[in-house]
Amino acid sequence: MSSHGQHAFIAPGQGDVRSPCPALNTLANHGYINRSGKGISASSLIDSLTTIYHLSSPLATTLVAGGFLSCCTGDIGEGISLDALAAHNKIEHDASLVHDDALPGAKFAPTQVNQTLVNKLLDTYPDGLGINDLAEARWSREMMLLQEKKPKLNVVHEEIGHGEVALTWLLMKDNTNVVKAKTLRQWYGVETFPETYVIPTEEISLEMARTVSAEIGRIMKRHS
Template sequence: MSIPDSHPSIHEHKGKTCPVTGQGHAFCAPQQGDSRSPCPALNTMANHGYIARDGKNISAQDVTRGLKECYGLSSPLAYFLAYVGFMIIRKFGRTNLFDIGKHGAVEHNASLVHHDTPEGHTCAPIDIDSKLVEDLCADVKPGPKECEKDGKSWLMNYEDVARARIRREKEAGPIDSVHAEIARGEMAIILGVWETKTKDKAGIPMEYLKRWISEERMPDGWRPDHVQGLMDVVKRAKGIKKAVEQLRKDEAAAAAASSSETEKGKGKE
C-alpha cells in the first residue's frame, strides 16, 4: 500500500544527520526504532541532532558536547552531568537513551510529566502524560502584570517549580533526598537556560517550557546566549529547595489554623 503524499515522511535516523532536515539542528520527531529516555533534555538533544538522532550508541563525551552546544552549559558542568550520570547507571562506554532511564539510578519517581516506573520494570516510562503537563502549567501563578497578558507569556520561577514538586510528591509519594536533589537540579538547569526578567518576576517563559517538556523541542530559532556554570545551577537548586520548605511551612500553618478554627467551632456547640 502506498503512503499518501500528506503523510509525514517515514525515515531512518543514523548519527546526527536526518535525511529530512539535513545536517543542521532542525527538529525531527523520533522515528520508529529510535531510542528515547524519560529525560526531556536528552530527548530534545536527539530530536535536534546535538547527539545521535536515533538515541543509540551514545558516549558520555557525546552528551557533554551536546549539553554545551544545545543548552549553553559550561564545560565543567556538562562534563560533570554526563560522566557522573554514566557512572551512576554503570555505563562506561556507549549506551542508548532508553538505558539512561534505569529506575532508581538518575531517574526517579514523582516526575513532573511521566508516570512512575511500574513494579517489576527496570526502566521508567517514556510516554508524556498530557494531563500532567497541564497540571504543571496550572502550578504557575502569574504576577499582576502577567494576568493582563496571554497565558503563553507567563514566567515559571522557583516558587512555581516548588509548587509542582510538592504536588507531584503528594500524588506519587515522597522521594529520597538524593533524588529530590536531582529533581531540583533538573529544573534548576532549565531555569538558567531560559531565564527572563521583568519588573515583576524572573523566570522562564511558559511557552518555551511547555514545548520543551511536552514536545521535547527547542524554541524556534533559539540559540544559547550565555554560559551556565555549576555554581549557577547549585544556586538555583537551593532557591527551589528554599521555596519548597517555605510552601510546606505555609501549608502546615494553614492546616493548623483551620484545625484550630474547627475545634473552636465545636466548643461553641
C-alpha cells in the first residue's frame, strides 16, 4: 500500500464528513475512498477493506451491507456518506473508546475524536494493548455508562463493541500480539495509517473476527 503521493494523509477539510470508525476515516484521509467522505459506493468500500486491510470478501461484504442497510437513508445506488454511520444506536453506540457519547435525544453521535479519551487510554496502557487489555478497556468504558447513570448497552451493541476492538487487534498488533500505544495514537487519535502499518499477510476472515470478538466478550465477563 502507499501513504504517499495521491494517498498522502490529508486531514478532512471544511464540508468533508467522517464516521465514528477510524478504519473508514483513515481510508478517506488517505484517498482510498472519497476524501470528502460522501457518496461512497458499496463496491469501493469493499474493495478498500479487502485490499488495504486484507479483510476477506465475506467479512468486508458483511460489514458494508450492515452499514448500508442500517444507516443509508437515500438511494443506495448513490452511495453512503460516512457521517450517516454516526446515526445513534444503529451501528454506532455509546461507550466508544475514543468518542463522546451521543447527547440525550440526539439522532447522531459525535464523529470527532476526543483526545482526552485517547490520552486516558494510552496513559493506562503505555506499553500497548493485547487482547486482555483491549477487553479491559472496553469493560471500563461500558462501566462508565453505569457510573453516569446511562442505559447499559444492549446485546447487539455489546457485540459490535467486541468486534471493533477485535478488528483493532487483528489489524494493528505487532509480532508480540500487542497493539503499541503509538500505533493506537496514530490510528485512533489522528486517523492515519500508523508508521508501522503493513497490510496483514494473512487474510482476516469472518470466522477469525468472530473468534477474537468472542474471546473479548469472555474476558469482559470475567471482569464483571
